[in-house]
Amino acid sequence: MFVTASIAIQDGSVELQQLRYVVAVAETNSFTRAAERCLVVQSALSHQIARLERELGAKLFERTSRRVRLTQAGAAFLPAARQCLDAAERAAAEVAAAVGEVRGRLAVGLIPTVAAVDLPAALRDFRERYPHVRVSLGVGASDDLVEQVRVGAIDVAFLGLPTTAHPQGVAAHILARDRLVAVVAPAHPLAGEPSVTLARLAEEVFVDLPAGTAGRAQTDQAFAAAGLTRDVAFEVTNADLMARLVQQNLGVSMFASNYVPRLTDVTTIPVPDAPGRVEYLVWNRAGRSPAASAFLDILAIPVDRPE
Structure with a gap:
């Protein structure tokens, strides 16, 4: 009962x-x-x-x-x-x-700016090897994705966190470490500069992720640590839309350097004192479905070794 x-x-x-x-x-x-x-x-x-x-x-x-x-x-x-x-x-x-066939579903969560893994290519390889698995993809904020993995709502998730944070309550593997760079419109006065500091960027209007998200925390913590305040006039949950607002010269933004090659019609500028970012893949610590184990195998993730 x-x-x-x-x-x-x-x-x-x-x-x-x-x-x-x-x-x-x-x-x-x-x-x-x-x-x-x-x-x-x-x-x-x-x-x-x-x-x-x-x-x-x-x-x-x-x-x-x-x-x-x-x-x-x-x-x-x-x-x-x-x-x-x-x-x-x-x-x-x-x-x-148990009889050698992987079926069921694979629920994958990801942040909008995954850069460490070519996810479409990985899913292509997974689908070719395991055609009977149904795959669902959902985009969200890192903190929310960690909780969904922890409670079993999704199987695996790709995260981006500040260097000061670590996923809690889940198994985790570091995929890459990266730094943020400034992204401006080609017509922006900073576009021709070889580099730009956080202090100079603080003078600009910003396009950024919503306050309270892990992605936003990276930049907020960096500016706060430098004793700087900035004007975030546009809060956006979608990375493509963030880039489009920057293209229109409505503000500047900061993206992981590994992600910016995917953007078009923007100019990137190195930031010597920029914050870092760590990309993780996480999965449920209590147990993995056969499909989740198969996907981690496709990605060559060492699941039995603690990070």
Whole structure:
């Protein structure tokens, strides 16, 4: 039996397919679209959900002519349904791995400015070797990605952290160490300079990542350590958009030197007193799925040696 928010389910009374139907309806807010996703006729899906609701003794969805939404009981039931499906998928993947076949899913998180690994090329090699693994990619901030790996929401993540920080609660491998450089528009007065100091950059308007993120902390700490303040007029979560704002001469920015070759129509300037950055790959310390282990093998990561 498992219990979630006053809903008790006896072993064997709920089928995995019913859980898939509930999740599909919750994610699409539509019985019709859920049936299309699950490749069944709508009447069959509706029948199975109604049967599940009778077994639970509670309605999972409110149905009107205009919309479908979770009830309070449905909202309580949904996380456990997802956990059961994830556990079933993980069990099937482990069985497949035991007979030499890698299946299941690989969930990868990454910061927008990954530079130490050619991720598309790595995924190409992974896909060629393990064609039955479904891969999902999600972009986020380093701190959030570490937490998602720690709780098992994603399998691996590529991070960029200040040299003063280290991923906590996860297994980690250093991919590269780098320094930041200034990035300005070609028409900017600094564009012709051979180098620029933090003190000079502090006189400019900045385009940077949102305050509180690990990427922003790199520059904030460097300017603070030098006793400098700066004007961050634009806070942006997307690296490409940051570069486009710089292209329009709306401000200057700082990027890892290994990443800037991917940018176009901007000028980079060395910064002698620039902060450093460390790129990490992290994975769950408690255990790896077969797909995660296979991906780490593709990347030649020494998983059994502490960093």
